[in-house]
Amino acid sequence: MTDATIGAGGIEARTELAETGWKRLAMHILVFVIIVGVWELAGVFNQLNDLLLPAPSVIIGKFAEMWLPTFLGGTGRIYYHFFITLWEAVAGFFIGVSIGVSLAVTAAVSPMFRRYLAPYAVAFNVTPGIAVAPLIIAWFGFGLSSKIALATLVCFFAPFINTLTGLLHVDEEASELFRSMRANRQQYFWKLQLPSSMPLFIAGLKLALTGALLGAIVAEFFSASAGVGILMQRFSFKLDIGSALATLLSMSLMGLLFFTVMEILDYRVIFWKRDSRMQAVSKKRKAAWKM
Amino acid sequence: MSTATEAESGALPGLAPASKGDHAWIVAKHFALFFFLVLLWELGARAGWIDPLMFPAPWGIVKQIGFIYFIQGNVWHHLYITFAEALSGLFVGSLIGIGLATAAALSLRFREYIKPYIIVIEATPRIAVGPIFIAWLGFGFSSKVALAALVCFFGPFVNTLTGLLNIDAEAEELFRSMRATKWQTFWGLRVPNSATILMAGMKLGCASAFGGALVAEFISANEGMGVLMSRYTYVLNMNGAFATLLSITLFAFLLFKFADAVDYYIVFWRSDKLMQRKSKKRQAAFLKSLG
Secondary structure, three states: OOOOOEEEEEHHHOOOOOOOOHHHHHHHHHHHHHHHHHHHHHHHOOOOOOOOOHHHHHHHHHHHHHHHHHOOOOOHHHHHHHHHHHHHHHHHHHHHHHHHHHHHHHHHHHHHHHHHHHHHHHHHHHHOHHHHHHHHHHHHHOHHHHHHHHHHHHHHHHHHHHHHHHHHHHOOHHHHHHHHHOOOOHHHHHHHHHHHHHHHHHHHHHHHHHHHHHHHHHHHHOOOOOOOOHHHHHHOOOOOOOHHHHHHHHHHHHHHHHHHHHHHHHHOOOHHHHHHHHHHHHHHHHHHOOO | OOOEEEEEOOOOOOOOOOHHHHHHHHHHHHHHHHHHHHHHHHHHHHOOOOOOOOOHHHHHHHHHHHHHHHHHHOOHHHHHHHHHHHHHHHHHHHHHHHHHHHHHHHHHHHHHHHHHHHHHHHOOOOHHHHHHHHHHEEEEEEEEHHHHHHHHOHHHHHHHHHHHHHHHHHHHHHHHOOOOOHHHHHHHHHHHHHHHHHHHHHHHHHHHHHHHHHHHHHHHOOOOOHHHHHHHHHHHOHHHHHHHHHHHHHHHHHHHHHHHHHHHOOOHHOOHHHHHHHHHHHHHHHHHHOO
């Protein structure tokens, strides 16, 4: 299904500069320091309007104030909001993935179900999920459940379509091998379809986690009493842009946390995509077999 | 940034194209199922099993659609506003995305230096910048365009870069052995190679630009589909909210079909029929130039 899925990994392709390791890292840091330095100097010479774009030191100050606990001189107010949003996104993610995967498995097993589901899937995909936000708030109220519901709604589609694609597009030769060995339907599903859907499934999970975070934050914009989204909105409306940008930085942190978790999952689950991991797993299995 | 894939059209995989006679029959069955479900819903609402304040009956929604389109006619203006915002955002966002991708494809160094920033931007839920943009750019049109652009630039960026970099090794060797200059390789090989995947990226961008425009309208605006939707929901006019949602789906779908058509004509070499027509035309032009 190369025509229905797109690869988004171009930046990874062929990035080998001559210098490696420390020198490269040093150059990266240098570029970063120059950018931030110019920005800070602009602040020092009063070229920045604090209502629009405060200097980096201001943003970092606000960031520290948010994150440091009270006994270190900060307010520590971000933790509550941070974990509320984290919880909303993660809960929405798990519900959404369960729905998406069960739909995908049903559709993969039954061509009839797949056929009848198809037009609804298209309609669902073209509607921006977050457009339903006001309805979700009306249905689920102002509490946590509406945020979880929107996160679920926004995130379930990617695992659904990716799992389905992965389950249906198995290697033809492998499929023939299974047939010639007279594999039954269960064996075919568990030993061939499921493993070969894993790379796409994990890719779907990555998109879903980002989507869940997005859904939770958008639902908070509507009406909430806690969460980074509402914090962000309060700061922006008070024109405290420094704090708003510090909140944004905290959201990036949450996003990076999610990204890292997914990378680790990717590394553990799809071991056969990387030679070194593949060898390690093979060795382990061999040792276990000898026993 | 490892491989993240996403279905671009929502068309389900594994659906065998039906023959013409079968097709009509299948469509008829789809409609039958659809009308059965709607009828069930309507009856459920009339019998009082479904709370009309939460899930309005289909007939009410149809009446409301007639009202907002033809009697009151207010929806056109809001549709126009949201479309203008989303499309301007898409234009700005894809200009930025494609520009960055071209620069990154041409210069290994640039690619290397922007990589960490791209990862952070990808991990950040970009829609969360909405309140800041509104604080910066005001409540009008520009803040919506800015948010749509920020949200949508990523699809065109990553896809263009992937297309420009992942070229066929044999074609590249051909260009090299013919001593093509860097620019000839770029225009003659890389750009055509990226066209397919670039169009896929634009379609993704289109969907997210819509989402961005809607969310910016939710946060604060006085016109647009997002505003219409929030207003209807806040007064608990669920018929109106559903009618608005269906309009969003319908017009997003039409836009999607339009993008598909553009895609079909730009990437003409994917369709045999167009390819042959184009080849013949070029051949004729060539013969004419010979005299």
